[in-house]
Amino acid sequence: MKDTGRSRRPAATAIPAAALALSLPFIASPSASASTQLPGNAAAKAEAVAGKARPVTDPRLVATEKKQEVLDKVAGQITEGLSESDRARIPGFTEIEVDPDHNSLRLHWKGSPPQRVQRILAHLPQGVTASVLPARYSKADLHAARNKLLRGGKPADLRVAGVSTPIHITSIGPAVDGSGLDITYADALGPHTAAPREPLAPAARKDRSLEVKALTDRLTGINTAASYKAPPTEAPTPTAPAKHPVSASPEVGVTNRQHDAAPWTGGSGLKNPTGGICSSGFGVKNYKGVNMLTTAAHCNGNDGLWRTYLGGDAVGSSDGLAISMTDDVQGIDLPEPQLSGALYDGTAMRLDYYAKPVSGWGHNNVGDYVCEDGANGGVHCNVQISKTDIGVTGENGVYRPIADLAYATSLTSDGIAGVNGDSGAPVFAGANNFTTDEARGTLTSFDRTVNCPADESVSTVTDGWQRTPWCFKGLYYVPIYQTLQDMNWTLVTS
Template sequence: MNIRPSSRRSPRLRRLALVVGLMLAAAGMGTAQAASAPDPVKPRTTGSVEHTGPVPGGYASWKDLLLDQQKMVRAADRITAALPGDGGGYAGLVAAPESRELRVYWKGRPPKAIDDLVGRLRREVAISVLPARYSARELEGEANRLIRANRDLITSIEPLQDGSGLNATTASAGATRTAISGAAVPVSVEPGVRPKVASRWDDSPPWWGGSVWGTPSPACTTGFAVTYQGVSKMLSSAHCASVGQTAADPTGQVIGTVTHSNASRDVLLIGTSAGSQVFNNPVNSVATEFNNAVIGTTSSVVGQYVCTSGGFSGTNCTIRITAVNVTINVGWLIQGTVRAEQQSFTNAAGGGDSGGPVEVTNPSNTNQVYAAGIITATDYGTQVPCTGYRPTGRVCTWRIYYSPWSNATTAFPGITLP
């Protein structure tokens, strides 16, 4: 997101940067300089990654809500893992912790295996199985057809989790009627949505997630340490650099070389020594940084609460998933993304945060987090004041899109956390 053009960038990425109008992420920061002093000592203290504001649904605390949410997501994973090969009549899932239930939508009658599984899962979490008009497979096929036929009009599209149809976004109200003409399923359209592909500032090996990097100027954020094909890597966003480019921190210290990239899922890998920690800071303050252990991955389910940890914006929480399996059009199509919205309409992420961690707090130990994905894009139609280390000279928004962990596993089969 918001990358300063580099002469080393491939012609394709330079053209795409012009098409989507990526602004300079490091406006007023100057160019990176070679490090002339030893790296600082990494913080060796942990801190709690916490949501703020009133707790929805009458819960006594965010911990109680997150514990119920965790049960719902685990149940959702069990259900999706048991789906037939073609998905059958499965339409979608919604975690509704404020209503204390997981909602499963199905076209027709679920097979006995799913019914039996839901019955067993109900011992741990309330589950409602509700009727759907269309299956997820039907909606995904129509979504792909519509956005490819209307690339100049549709900015994002995704299936509704209740199986009732599709939701599409357009850059302007005037594009609405044309964009959905001939649709085979109901389509709701929201105009004015403009996705834009979107430290911390002096890290050292083993590199942690949530720190600033660029090629060479600071422009993006590291995501999570991973292992791929038996080698240590750092996960970040594909739009940040090309394979073969050298990644460096803001002091000019080399992190490593970009070894793998997948633009359609917006994920890349940097070959480097990476540690299973991420930088965080108290929400609304960057005076104190701390580190948190990454203890696993989590699926992304509509209704779920997540936090972001951008190298430029810092840590922001109380961000709720509103759509999954979203295809966004930023000059090229990025598939499988997740739309999420800060519930108080304050900053969720902004310029320079691309590739940074999207995480879920472990309700049993708020010093630990689960990897949900990495920041991909912001919606320029939802601009708000920026937070963090560079609160001026950037664009920040309350609605974001991120590449979930499933995008990384799709692009790089066999990838794991260390």
Template sequence: MMSRSARRKGKFVAAAASVLLTLAAGSVQASTYAVAGDDDKGVPSGGWFQATPPPPGYGSWSAAMGEQQILDTLADRILETVPEKGSGYGSVAIDLQNHRIKLYWKGALPQDVQGIIAGAPERVLVSSASYTREEMLAAAELVMQHRDDQSTHIVSAGPTADASGLSIGVTGSVEQGRGLDVVKSLGMQVSVKPDRPVDTGEAPGEPVPQSVSPQLNSTVLERRTDSNPNWGGAWTNSKGNGCTAGFPLHDASGHSLMLTAAHCLEGTPVGDLPDVDVHVGKVSKNFIKAKWDSRDLAVIDLRNQTSSAARMWFGAATGSTDLTYMTVRGVGGNHVNDYVCTNGAYSGTRCGIIVDAVDLLVSHAYSGVLHQAVEAHSWDGSNAAGQGDSGSGVFTLDSDLQGVRARGIQSALSSWPHEYVTCTGLTTMGGGTKSRYCSNHIYYTTISASQGHNWGLVTTAP
């Protein structure tokens, strides 16, 4: 398959709250205000079960996710102290097996970072960084500006996990990558690898459903028949592009919104216009409030809805009622070695996905260059996401396996054939006329990339 990049350049017991997202050197900071809750639509809440063994050193996934949450919170606390410019911060990685984080810093640690570490010295291993995050990102930007200058193309660029330099992916060999003019000009250690081309993961050619009342409730609710108030993980359709709703949002004016991938709405204009009809489940006549093309993020205005719900469909793909729901409890940053889940309407919920790299710039069919991307793979080689799963929320699980913490929005798949895997959930798209493909290797954009606006993620109160 030729990639597009080759073709073109109940009711809540707890109150709900909306988390306003801001970005500080890759961290996520949150402030909250109360919004309305919702009923449970007759869908049971339920935990998550993973048939594969838990990570090494852990007797259960519950124990592993509880430990990861502690480490992620510690990493986020450190990152919240890091200014956008002028910091010695290099990178941070989770070391789940050894119950600690690895922090790489250039120069002396600031007092506020020392203070955080002093509260849990056994949890933080500090090492010297060769370069700061700021220096590595500047180099990555330069490299991607010259990605197509020579016959060997640059697919991705970003900081190494240990802050030792830049990691780049190329379409040719390692030797060809090292020989690129822009790479030789950097004056920085560069790790080169043959890299996969990526393809956006919408399901094209889906029949556009007839408009229906936003209040119409199907007798049997699932992702495709989701109704007001919409939950994350519902099926979406815009001009025949089948995708997935990400995370529910809310703004200070009381509007209900939904975060998804911008490429799912390609060809659909921004604004409340007569010809705009974005379907989320059975709810129609929604419109696009905003797009950030370089982040592949978009916000759908659910203009007919009266409340926002901090809930996610969880479990099987669309067409099945073997579903529960999870509550959205918070938001956090992405760290190398985190275990995350995707939640596509076409593949269903997929967990056991390990973060390989953060702060990536990736050559992308829709965005040109996708910024603030995260690369991840399925640890058992199974489906991480597939066509139709674009726009879905990416999240971590709480230790009780009942709630999730938002991390990002699914954007792209590997289009290396040897990374194609058997799809879970639906095997076809385009109204059943075409086979869909799935991959064990994905790219998503961080939830914090939508910061800077007067709306936020809807979460349950802590």
């Protein structure tokens, strides 16, 4: 089973007072997202979201969630409620790690933390421990160095002596311990171009990485670490299965993840204007107070009509206006604008309406456990954040300047972070004993292609009838705060 109540690692829910003050303008009240006269489908959804037939959650996971909630609250106090990127405004701050498994914090700081931070560390909640580790560079230092590798807001191609083709930077991010910048690179490729097989022998690749490091050290003026990482291919390598007809709906008359209906729920299967599968994201209000449903901008393909993946019912349309390529988000205009303020849960092909309400949003910390809620592969939890504040180039060749990176862990039930076709999926953290979801971001790209486990097959993945699924160990997602701020949207909750 992949129902989050059974398989996911707990994640943070609480936002400290300073962060909560920042959050309030971005959270719409339940009354703002639902009509007073609920149609039959809306009433049924409201009853389901209220908590009917929820699986029992492992008490050990609940205990870990509560620890992470406390740790995130302390982290928010130390970082003054600032987002992952904006923490560069704190003098000397480098990074903070939460460790819910050991109920501890690790704070990386250049120089001595100020009295404000020392007072917080001197009065930690009972059972919480913390350590302060010296950092070579602050986050502000690393941001300034990173900017020297950007041209027009995008990574500049690098030229290495003796190499005829340019070297393309695929990601840039501060090292968690503040030792420098972590840089990944590949041969320059065009958008939607599958990465070639590694062209160099191991010894030659090691030498090439040292050459790239020497160049980026010189360009930035600080220590860098360079490693080869071609973007994960978005084209399947296995042979596609024979196509067979797909029914209009998995179960006639039942609203579910693959055949959603108003009020719209996040994590549902969408057929984009060019016919491919993507996931719906969170419900939001634009600056005019109009409800919209989000998905990934790179899913768009061509503005037009979006439909439910099964059944082909009209969901809404996109016109190229409510879109950000750098945040990789697209707002879908809804003829039926009601939103449930909830996210689908469980497996991709679950036949009933099983969803949990979105209770709000939170910032992300290294060490947090989050869940990916894709329409094609279902929910994948116990995915742990390894880095924040990374700039990464997506599979469509567009640079996302602010993203977080998380990987499946030994606690992830099937060992993967997601499946092809999950693009646009909500990323959330379990909250309130896993009865609600806290928004954390929107899936933009995957990392590390791996073999799919047995429970991600042509019969369990939504579009498995059409192609053989392929799976990923890690994922990049754009933090929800960044999207809400840049788009001037508010999050719809229930």
